[in-house]
Structure formats: C-alpha cells, structure tokens
Amino acid sequence: MADPSNRICVGAIGGAFGVRGEVRLKSFCAVAEDIATYGPLWTEDGRQSFAVRLTRPVNGGLGARLSGVETREQAEALKGATLWADRGALPALPDDEFYHTDLIGLTVVDTGGAVLGRLRAIHDHGAGDILDVAGPGGALLIPFTRAAVPTIDLAAGRIVADPPGSDE
Structure with a gap:
C-alpha cells in the first residue's frame, strides 16, 4: 500500500x-x-x-x-x-496548473510581500474557484484568477495575491 x-x-x-x-x-x-x-x-x-x-x-x-x-x-x-x-496514478500537470491539495496551507502574501494569511480551502460554487484565506482579520476570499493570483511558488510555499479592491 x-x-x-x-x-x-x-x-x-x-x-x-x-x-x-x-x-x-x-x-x-x-x-x-x-x-x-x-x-x-x-x-x-x-x-x-x-x-x-x-x-x-x-x-x-x-x-x-x-x-x-x-x-x-x-x-x-x-x-x-x-x-x-x-x-x-494522476497525470502530471502543466506548470500553471496545480492540485488543490498542494496549495492548502501555503502562506498568502500581497504583491508588496505583506502576509494576508494561510490558504485554508479552495471553493468552487460554479463560477470559478475561490481561495479561502485565513488571516489575522478573519476570512479573505480571493478569486482564483491570474489577475488576482499572479504567482504561485510551491518551492517557497507561498501564493502572491492581488485581491480585488486592494489598490483602493
């Protein structure tokens, strides 16, 4: 086994x-x-x-x-x-695709490097995946799109996110 x-x-x-x-x-x-x-x-x-x-x-x-x-x-x-x-038994993925299980627990930072929290789940309610980040201020939901999540670095254990409305 x-x-x-x-x-x-x-x-x-x-x-x-x-x-x-x-x-x-x-x-x-x-x-x-x-x-x-x-x-x-x-x-x-x-x-x-x-x-x-x-x-x-x-x-x-x-x-x-x-x-x-x-x-x-x-x-x-x-x-x-x-x-x-x-x-x-699962297929290898292209460089820009990931198994959700590999992302859960990664640190999520903003584009300036400030820690937003840890990824606790990825939800799909039909309109696309949403990252559920547990941060110091509570839950933060981020669309899992290239615009909102420009970088995933598995080796460094981090996700760089640019949540909508973060530049206001």
Missing part, C-alpha cells in the same frame, strides 16, 4: 443507487469520468480500496460499481466516504 500522505482526494460517495450495490459517485476530477482511471481508489483512512467501474450518469454525479460492494446496505454504509488516488 502506498503512503497515505501521498494521496489526493478525487471524489466522494453520495450514497447507494439502486438495490445491487451501485453507488452515486461525485467526482472532483476536471473530467468527471477520469475518476475510474486512477484506481484503485482508497478511503481516507486507507483501510479499503476499490476498483471503480462507471455505469451511467445519474442526477448529481455518476453511477458506479465498486469492487467488493455487492449490496445496497454495503453501498449505503459508504455514504459520505471520500475516495483518494495515489499521486503517481
């Missing part, structure tokens, strides 16, 4: 679908169907792994069969579980 700290969350189980152990799967992948190609997928605690076979699109996600899950009760017991792929 690979190192659990070297895994990336790629989806979650929304619950049972049907009566024969099928699950409703929410994919966090850029191309939702790619989730089935990164297997095996692991539960967050690393105790269970599954091969994934997609069956059909369903309302709110994808229908899927998970290896070893044969009954509705087994599928329902997995409701809410997140699914994690070994980093090595």
Whole structure:
C-alpha cells in the first residue's frame, strides 16, 4: 500500500443507487469520468480500496460499481466516504496548473510581500474557484484568477495575491 500522505482526494460517495450495490459517485476530477482511471481508489483512512467501474450518469454525479460492494446496505454504509488516488496514478500537470491539495496551507502574501494569511480551502460554487484565506482579520476570499493570483511558488510555499479592491 502506498503512503497515505501521498494521496489526493478525487471524489466522494453520495450514497447507494439502486438495490445491487451501485453507488452515486461525485467526482472532483476536471473530467468527471477520469475518476475510474486512477484506481484503485482508497478511503481516507486507507483501510479499503476499490476498483471503480462507471455505469451511467445519474442526477448529481455518476453511477458506479465498486469492487467488493455487492449490496445496497454495503453501498449505503459508504455514504459520505471520500475516495483518494495515489499521486503517481494522476497525470502530471502543466506548470500553471496545480492540485488543490498542494496549495492548502501555503502562506498568502500581497504583491508588496505583506502576509494576508494561510490558504485554508479552495471553493468552487460554479463560477470559478475561490481561495479561502485565513488571516489575522478573519476570512479573505480571493478569486482564483491570474489577475488576482499572479504567482504561485510551491518551492517557497507561498501564493502572491492581488485581491480585488486592494489598490483602493
């Protein structure tokens, strides 16, 4: 089994679908169907792994069969579980793209170098990603665009941000 700290969350189980152990799967992948190609997928605690076979699109996600899950009760017991792929199974990204998990916890500074806080989450509510920065004055939400986030330096562990309205 690979190192659990070297895994990336790629989806979650929304619950049972049907009566024969099928699950409703929410994919966090850029191309939702790619989730089935990164297997095996692991539960967050690393105790269970599954091969994934997609069956059909369903309302709110994808229908899927998970290896070893044969009954509705087994599928329902997995409701809410997140699914994690070994980093090595995921594609390499271009220089200007990042896995969200690699950004969480980085220090966020403004263009003058003043610390704004730490990145605690990245949200996507449909209109584009939003950086959720925990700062000394509370939460700061920054659109994840090139204009608002001109530089990400993973080696230095920092994100340079120019939040809208910061030059007023």
